[in-house]
Ligand SMILES: O=C(CO)[C@@H](O)[C@H](O)[C@H](O)[C@H](O)COP(=O)(O)O
C-alpha cells in the first residue's frame with residue numbers, strides 16, 4: 114500500500130516539534146546573517162552529499178536565478194556540483210577535503226557557509242565548516258537530531274529531530290524554501306554592492 118499520508122504527517126510533526134524547540138528564532142538569525150553577507154557582496158557557499166548535494170544545488174539555483182520575485186543575482190556558490198573540481202581533488206587528495214578546499218578558494222570573512230547533512234557527521238561537510246570558522250565566516254547547518262559533529266561548528270543550526278535521512282531531508286526542503294523566500298524578500302530592494310576601488 115502507498116503510504117503517502119505517513120510521509121506527509123511525519124514532515125508536519127517534525128516541523129511542529131522543531132518550532133516548539135525554537136526554529137523560528139534560528140531562522141530569523143540565519144536569514145539576517147545571510148542578508149548582511151549578500152548585501153555586502155560576500156558569498157553564500159553551500160555543500161552536502163547525495164540528496165543534500167541536490168539540495169545545495171537547489172538553494173543556489175534560487176539565489177543566483179530567482180525564487181518568487183524579480184531582483185538582482187545573489188552571490189551563491191554550490192560546492193557539490195563542479196565535477197572537475199570534485200573528481201580531481203578527491204582523486205588526487207581526499208574526498209574528505211573536497212568542500213573545505215573550495216571554502217579556502219572562495220572564503221571571505223563575514224560570508225556564509227551552509228552545510229547540509231542529515232547525520233551531521235559527514236566528514237567533508239564538517240571539514241568545510243571548520244575551515245569556514247577559521248576564515249571568519251558565519252556557519253549555518255541543516256542536520257538531523259542533535260546536529261552530530263556539526264552542532265559545535267554552526268552559529269545557526271537547524272537540527273530536525275529525527276534520525277531518518279529521508280524524513281529529515283523533507284523537512285530541510287521546507288526550511289530552505291522558507292530561508293530562500295526570506296532572504297529574497299530582504300534583498301529585493303537592496304542596491305548591488307559597488308566594486309572596490311584600488
Ligand atoms: O538522499 C539520500 C537519502 O534520501 C542519500 O543520497 C543521502 O543523501 C546519502 O546517503 C548521504 O551520503 C547521506 O549523508 P548525510 O546526510 O549523513 O550527510
Ligand SMILES: [Zn+2]
Pocket residue numbers: 171175290
Ligand atoms: Zn525550490
